[in-house]
Amino acid sequence: MRRDLAEVVPAIDWPTGIQLITYRPELADAVHRLMELGYRDGGGRVPTLELWQQKFETDPEYDPALCFIALDGEGVVGVCQCWTSAYIKNLVVHPRAQREGLGRALLLHAFKVFQLRREGFVDLKVLGDNLRARRLYERVGMCEVRREPVPV
Numbered sequence: 001m002r003r004d005l006a007e008v009v010p011a012i013d014w015p016t017g018i019q020l021i022t023y024r025p026e027l028a029d030a031v032h033r034l035m036e037l038g039y040r041d042g043g044g045r046v047p048t049l050e051l052w053q054q055k056f057e058t059d060p061e062y063d064p065a066l067c068f069i070a071l072d073g074e075g076v077v078g079v080c081q082c083w084t085s086a087y088i089k090n091l092v093v094h095p096r097a098q099r100e101g102l103g104r105a106l107l108l109h110a111f112k113v114f115q116l117r118r119e120g121f122v123d124l125k126v127l128g129d130n131l132r133a134r135r136l137y138e139r140v141g142m143c144e145v146r147r148e149p150v151p152v
Helices: 025-038 049-058 102-116 131-139
Strands: 002-004 019-022 067-072 075-083 087-093 121-124
Touching: 025 049, 025 067, 025 075, 025 087, 067 102, 075 102, 087 102, 102 121, 102 131
Parallel strands: 087 121
Antiparallel strands: 002 121, 019 067, 067 075, 075 087
């Protein structure tokens, strides 16, 4: 899916009690646990912590300033991991914070950051049967640009 950044990005309404920071290596364990939780019912796999952290932090498109971490009073509650190519690699919100607007807020924040970087579009991939995520992406102005079969 794609979001045209020439369009106005609405104001961000952060849920109460959320603090936004960017990724630091000391957060790797908490971020990794949230990603595992987010993908436990399918839709992707997360490698072991050591492999995930090594692959993430050494990827040529890695920029810690593009990995947005949402914290609440209990810890890491949301992650929006982006690449320098204006691509959203992962968006995960902890079940305790779902349906409060955190996913929307993280996406809008990413759009604003990429606008400041003078990007034209932001892209991401989503499974066709992930209707909840697709509805969220459509509500923030993303549209489908192409479909690809998922390898079995």
